[in-house]
Amino acid sequence: MNHTPIVSARGLSRHYALGRETVAALSEADLDVMQGDFLILQGPSGSGKTTLINLLGLLDNPDSGSILLDGVNAASLSDDARADARRDRFGFIFQNFNLIPVLSAGENVAYPMLLKHTAADAMQKRAQELLAAVGLADKAGVRPDLLSGGQRQRVAIARALANAPGVIFADEPTANLDSHTADTILDLMQRLNRERGVAFVIATHDLNLMEQYDARRLVLHQGRLHIYE
Ligand code: ADP
Numbered sequence: 001m002n003h004t005p006i007v008s009a010r011g012l013s014r015h016y017a018l019g020r021e022t023v024a025a026l027s028e029a030d031l032d033v034m035q036g037d038f039l040i041l042q043g044p045s046g047s048g049k050t051t052l053i054n055l056l057g058l059l060d061n062p063d064s065g066s067i068l069l070d071g072v073n074a075a076s077l078s079d080d081a082r083a084d085a086r087r088d089r090f091g092f093i094f095q096n097f098n099l100i101p102v103l104s105a106g107e108n109v110a111y112p113m114l115l116k117h118t119a120a121d122a123m124q125k126r127a128q129e130l131l132a133a134v135g136l137a138d139k140a141g142v143r144p145d146l147l148s149g150g151q152r153q154r155v156a157i158a159r160a161l162a163n164a165p166g167v168i169f170a171d172e173p174t175a176n177l178d179s180h181t182a183d184t185i186l187d188l189m190q191r192l193n194r195e196r197g198v199a200f201v202i203a204t205h206d207l208n209l210m211e212q213y214d215a216r217r218l219v220l221h222q223g224r225l226h227i228y229e
């Protein structure tokens with residue numbers, strides 16, 4: 001077990017200008033994402049979940065505070081190095097699935113590997129293995145518009161795993177799904193977490209959801225993070 005956090009955040013703050021006002025979207029957040037973590041980030045709409053995930057995932061920069069990536073200060077990385085880190089070490093899952101509509105399920109899963117110049121046969125083999133792991137072995141040639149919401153999110157999960165990341169950030173991954181489908185998606189994420197050791201950080205505004213999962217829970221209120229170990 002590696003005890004260096006994959007991502008370590010200290011004193012993260014992010015403000016947004018809104019006309020003459022300033023909104024403190026996130027204030028002084030401290031958080032370590034460890035190898036194999038299953039972390040549920042709860043909080044009402046507007047509490048700062050997306051802001052925090054975007055900072056941890058190097059999609060945005062804090063106004064103050066620091067982020068270490070495997071012990072390396074993210075602020076010291078070039079834009080290219082940050083993009084490589086996102087591609088190679090993180091996976092992302094979104095509420096609206098964000099699949100590429102003109103690509104098949106298999107091509108969507110392969111896409112992050114294509115960005116990494118993976119050899120075609122290795123890429124196809126891994127895309128097929130990942131589709132099988134999310135229960136969609138028979139959908140490789142199907143475009144997203146012919147899939148259900150739950151199936152689309154499974155494709156997105158397979159895509160997030162493509163480059164074998166250390167952590168997958170999922171921002172309200174079940175918000176567009178019915179409650180039964182939401183449960184199957186969360187069950188799948190917990191199984192992949194256990195089987196593959198990939199960490200998950202899952203944001204949700206649904207405070208009742210996910211009580212049954214074995215997780216480390218964080219709660220955001222008005223940009224302030226509370227950690228319940
Ligand atoms: P959540 O994901 O929990 O709903 P967000 O992180 O999206 O919360 O937003 C936190 C706060 O920051 C909210 O008050 C929101 O209105 C504000 N905010 C988020 N993004 C922007 C933006 N691009 N411009 C201005 N305010 C923003």
Ligand code: MG
Nearest residue numbers: 049050051171
């Ligand atoms: Mg959000």
